[in-house]
Structures are given as structure tokens and as C-alpha cells.
Amino acid sequence: xxxxxxxxxxxxxxxxxxxxxxxxxxxxxxxxxxxxxxxxxxxxxxxxxxxxxxxxxxxxxxxxxxxxxxxxxxxxxxxxxxxxxxxxxxxxxxxxxxxxxxxxxxxxxxxxxxxxxxxxxxxxxxxxxxxxxxxxxxxxxxxxxxxxxxxxxxxxxxxxxxxxxxxxxx
Numbered sequence: 001x002x003x004x005x006x007x008x009x010x011x012x013x014x015x016x017x018x019x020x021x022x023x024x025x026x027x028x029x030x031x032x033x034x035x036x037x038x039x040x041x042x043x044x045x046x047x048x049x050x051x052x053x054x055x056x057x058x059x060x061x062x063x064x065x066x067x068x069x070x071x072x073x074x075x076x077x078x079x080x081x082x083x084x085x086x087x088x089x090x091x092x093x094x095x096x097x098x099x100x101x102x103x104x105x106x107x108x109x110x111x112x113x114x115x116x117x118x119x120x121x122x123x124x125x126x127x128x129x130x131x132x133x134x135x136x137x138x139x140x141x142x143x144x145x146x147x148x149x150x151x152x153x154x155x156x157x158x159x160x161x162x163x164x165x166x167x168x169x170x
Contacts, residue, residue, distance in 0.1 A: 048135075048136065048137050048138055049137075049138050049139075049140045050107060050109050050113075050137050050138070050139050050140070051109075051139075051140065051141070052109045052110060052111050052112070052113040052139050052141060053108070053109070053110065053111030053113075054108070055106050055108055056106065056107045056108065056109070057104065057105070057106050057107075058105050058106075058107070059102050059103060059104050059105055060102070060103050060105055060122060060124075060133070061100050061101070061102055061103075062092065062095065062100060062101050062102075062103060062124055063099075063100040064095045064096065064097055064098065064099055064100070065098070066097060066129075067097050068097060068128065069094055069095070069096050069097060070094065070095045070126040070127070070128055070129070071093070071094050071126060071127050071128070072091060072092075072093065072126060072127055073091065073092040073095060073124055073125070073126045074090070074091050074124070074125050074126075075087040075089075075090055075091070075092075075103060075122070075123065075124055076122075076123045076125070077120055077121065077122050077123065078120070078121040078123065079120050079121075080118055080119075080120075082110040082112070082113075083107070083108065083109055083110060083113075083118075083120070084106075084107075084108040085105065085106070085107050085108075085120065085122075086105070086106040086108070087103055087104070087105055088103065088104040088105075088106075089103065095126075105122070107120065107137070109139050113139045114139065115138075115139055115140060115141055116138070116139060117136060117137070117138050118136075118137050118138070118139060119134060119135070119136055119137075120134070120135045120137060121133070121134045121135075122134075122135065
């Protein structure tokens with residue numbers, strides 16, 4: 001609120017001059033409240049290759065870029081069937097303007113997940129706003145069928161060399 005004082009106000013009444021000081025109250029235009037919740041996955045090189053059936057930890061940073069306090073921020077994920085995404089904490093009570101908070105995220109694809117690309121959407125939803133972040137992830141089994149076939153062929157070749165060496169002596 002701004003107070004402006006007018007120091008000299010001259011009134012002419014019946015030939016007399018009055019000097020008055022009149023306080024005037026003026027209000028500055030109200031700032032509009034800005035709601036801006038930002039959800040960013042860290043590290044920027046998030047683990048885009050996941051191992052099925054195992055914990056794949058990462059974290060997200062939730063930032064309030066707005067001008068009001070955000071309350072009851074809930075975290076959830078839209079995932080393929082049988083996938084599990086855990087948030088710690090799963091609810092953030094308040095996030096003041098200009099501040100940020102780090103939330104741990106654990107992504108667990110099912111042990112039966114195929115080697116392919118998947119899409120996961122992380123959601124942060126407050127009473128005042130909602131924001132989403134989409135991740136593109138790839139499941140990589142540590143040993144696929146072709147890895148076992150390759151190991152089998154390699155073992156057969158080694159055994160063949162041992163037999164040839166023992167049989168012919170050189």
C-alpha cells in the first residue's frame with residue numbers, strides 16, 4: 001500500500017485562504033499469483049536401460065517456480081502392466097515459492113519384461129496444479145537367449161581345440 005500526502009491544497013472560501021494537508025491512500029495494482037510446478041528428472045542421464053526384476057533407482061527434483069505455496073503434492077506414475085514405481089516420499093506436504101525438493105524414485109520392471117522400449121509417465125499433482133514428465137526407457141536383460149547361445153558355441157569351440165590338441169599333440 002502506498003501513502004501519498006498532498007502538501008498544499010488551497011481553497012478559496014469567502015476570500016480566506018486555507019492551507020490543508022490531506023492524506024490520500026492509493027493502492028498499487030495487485031500482482032497476479034503465478035502457479036508453476038516443475039518436475040525434472042535427475043540425473044539428466046537417467047538410467048534409460050533397466051534390468052527387469054531389480055531395483056533401478058533414480059531421483060526427481062520438484063521445483064516451485066510460482067509465487068504461491070503449493071500444498072499436498074502427490075507423486076504417481078502411469079506405467080505398463082506389472083511395473084512398480086515407488087516414490088519416497090509419496091506426498092510432499094508443502095513446497096514454498098522458489099524452493100525445490102528431491103524425491104527418490106525406484107523403478108522395478110517385472111522379471112518377465114521383454115527387451116524393448118517402454119514409456120513411463122511421472123506425475124506430480126498439487127491442489128493448485130499438475131505437471132508430468134515422460135520417460136523413455138529400455139529393458140535390457142542381463143542374459144538373453146542369444147547370449148546363452150553365444151556362450152554355448154564358445155564353449156564348444158574351446159572343447160574342440162582341447163580335444164584336437166590332446167589327440168594330435170600339437
